[in-house]
Amino acid sequence: MEAILEAAFQILEADGLAKLTTSRIAERAGVSIGTLYQYFRDKDAILAAMGQRQSDEMREKITAIVLDASGRAGVRDIVRALMGGLQGSPETRMVLSDALFRSGGEGVVGRQHLTFLDSISGRRDFDFPLGKESAFILTHAVIYLLRAAAAEPELALDPAVLEDELVHLMESYIASLAARAAPGA
Amino acid sequence: MEAILEAAFQILEADGLAKLTTSRIAERAGVSIGTLYQYFRDKDAILAAMGQRQSDEMREKITAIVLDASGRAGVRDIVRALMGGLQGSPETRMVLSDALFRSGGEGVVGRQHLTFLDSISGRRDFDFPLGKESAFILTHAVIYLLRAAAAEPELALDPAVLEDELVHLMESYIASLAARAAPGA
C-alpha cells in the first residue's frame, strides 16, 4: 500500500522515529490497523519497504540526471545528482538505511552506488584497474559528506561552494589514481 | 558510575539501541535501577554521558598519536589516529553522536574535529585561507568514510590499503587547495 508508506514517511520526517507508531501510520494513511497488518508483516517490514522505496527513487533520479548529460557525464553531474537526489532529513535517511540494511542484509548498499562507478568508468581517462578501496572511496565519499553536511545545519554550508569543493575532491583523487596508474606517462 | 556506562556500552554494542533498557543496564552493571537513577537523571543522560566519554577518549587517543609524531604530524598520522581511535560499531557511534548532540547542543561536534585542523594547519604548505566548506571536507571526509567502511564489513576492505587511499584522497585535495590558492606559482 503506497498510502501507508507515504504516511509513514511523513510521520518519520515530521516527528521522528520515536513517534512513528503503527496506529499513527494507519490513521494518517486513512486505513485501519488491521488493514496495515494485512499488507506488512510487522513494523520493521514497513521501514524496510520505505528504505527500499527511497533507495529505488534515488537511483532512478540519479540515473535520469546522468543520462540527461547525454554521454558526457562528468563528476559534477554526479555530485549534483546526488545533492538533488537525497531527500528526507538526515535522521530519516539514517533510519531507513538501517532498516534496509537489517532486513535486506548484504549487497543492498553496494547496489545503490553502482551507478556512480558505471558512469565514471565511461570516461576515457579512467581505463585503469580500480582497487576495491578506491572504488569504495569514489562511491561513498560524496554521499557520506552530503549526509554529514545535512546533519550539521548549524555549519550553514553554501550548497554551491560545497558542490565545487566536492567536485575538486573527487577530481583530484581521480587524477591521483590516474597518475599512480600510469607513472611513466 | 563507570560500571553503568560500561554496561550500557556493551549492551548497545551487542544488542542495539532497541534493547538498551534501563533495567538491562542496571542488571549488567550489577546495580539496582534505583542506583542507576541516582547517578543519571534519565535514560538520555546515560546516552549523553556515553557520547561524552567516547568523544573524550577519541580526542585523547588522537591527540596522543599526533603528538607522538613529534611535531611533524602528516596527514597519514591523523588518518591512522582516526582509524585507531574509532571504537564501537557504526550504530553505536551514530547513536552516541546523536545523544551528545541532542544534549549538548552547539559546538560539541565542532570541537571534536578541531584536532584535525589544528594539526594540519601546522604544515608549511598550508598557509592559505580555508573556506568553510573546505574545512568541513578536511575534517569530515576521513571520519565518515571510516564509518561507512565499518558499516559495510562485507566489502572486506583492507585497512592498510584503505589507509593509503585515504591519505591520497586528502593529500591530493590539499594539493588542489594549495594550487588554487597560489595560481601563479
Place this chain on the structure above:
Amino acid sequence: MEAILEAAFQILEADGLAKLTTSRIAERAGVSIGTLYQYFRDKDAILAAMGQRQSDEMREKITAIVLDASGRAGVRDIVRALMGGLQGSPETRMVLSDALFRSGGEGVVGRQHLTFLDSISGRRDFDFPLGKESAFILTHAVIYLLRAAAAEPELALDPAVLEDELVHLMESYIASLAARAAPGA
C-alpha cells in the same frame, strides 16, 4: 466503560486512594490495562469521571425526592434527600470532589447545590434578598455536617434525631433571616 468506573469506585471505597492503582482497577473490572487506557486518558481522567458520575447521580436522586414532595417541599424533604443521596465513604467523596474540581474547574461545585436553593426559594416566607454568605450557609451546612457525621462513626449519631436537628438548624436560621429582613413585621 461503566465497569471500570464501578471497579474503581469499589476499590476506592474498600482500600482507599493509596491502593487505587490502574492495574488493580483493570483487574477488578475484568479488562486489560490497555483497554482501560483506551477509554481514559490517564488515572486522573478516571477519578474525574467518577466524580462526575457521583455528582450526577446525587443530583438526580435529590431532585427526584424533592419533586416527590409534590410542590410543597420543605426543608425536611431536602435534608432527607441529602441524607439519602450521599453515598460512598467520606474519603471517597472527598477524593472525588477533589478530582472533579481539579479537572472541571469552575462552576462544578456551585451547580451541585442549586437544587437546594431552588427548592427553598419556592417558599412563601422566603421572598427576601439573600446575601452571598447566607446562601452559602444554606447550601453547605447540611451537606458538610452530614459529611462530618459520616466521618466520625464512633459518635454513633441517630440518623432520625440528626435529621430533626438539622431541620431545626436550618429552620431557625431561615427564621432569623426572615426576621432580620422584615424587622418591622
Place this chain on the structure above:
Amino acid sequence: MEAILEAAFQILEADGLAKLTTSRIAERAGVSIGTLYQYFRDKDAILAAMGQRQSDEMREKITAIVLDASGRAGVRDIVRALMGGLQGSPETRMVLSDALFRSGGEGVVGRQHLTFLDSISGRRDFDFPLGKESAFILTHAVIYLLRAAAAEPELALDPAVLEDELVHLMESYIASLAARAAPGA
C-alpha cells in the same frame, strides 16, 4: 524533631501531598534521611505528628482567645477564635485530619472541639440537657463551614459578613434548643 515537622508542613502547604516525599522533607529540614527515620517510624508517623501538632496549636489558640473574653465568652468569640485558629490551606488541613484520624483512631476529633462545648455551657441560658446530635452540630457546624468556605475561594465570601452569619446560625439554633427545652416558658 521540630525542624522536620516544620519542613514537612511547608512542603505540604507549598506543593501538595503528592510532592511531600521523605527525601524532600529531610533535605528542607537540613537533616539526612537516616536521621529522619530515627525520629519517625515512617512517613505516616510524620503526617500524624503534624496533625497532632496542628490540632494542639489550634486548641491552644482558641482556648486563649476564649479565656481572653474573661468569663463572658459569647458565640461570637468562639466563631472568631475558630476563624483565626485555622491555618494552612484546606488541602493541608484535610490531609492532616486524615492522617491524625487514621493513626489515632477514636476520640481524637472529639477532644478537639470540647472547648467549644465547655465555653458555651457556661452560659446561663444553657442549662438544659444536650442531645448527642445537637452537641455535634454545635461543635462542628462552624468548623466545617469555614473549611468549606476556604475550599471555595472563588465564592469570594466576605469574612466579616460570614462571621456575622455564622453567629446568627449558631445563636438561632441555640435559641431553638432553649425554646424546645423549656416549652412552657
Place this chain on the structure above:
DNA sequence: GATGAATGAGAGTTCATTCAT
C-alpha cells in the same frame, strides 16, 4: 547518633500485534 548510597517493588503508561466481527 548521623549519614546517604543502595535498594527494588511497584506505579503509570505505551504500543505492536491479534482476531472476532
Place this chain on the structure above:
DNA sequence: CATGAATGAACTCTCATTCAT
C-alpha cells in the same frame, strides 16, 4: 477484505525504607 477493541509485555521512572559506615 477491512475493521478496531482488546490485549499485555515491557518500558521508564519514583520513592519509602534499610543498613554499613
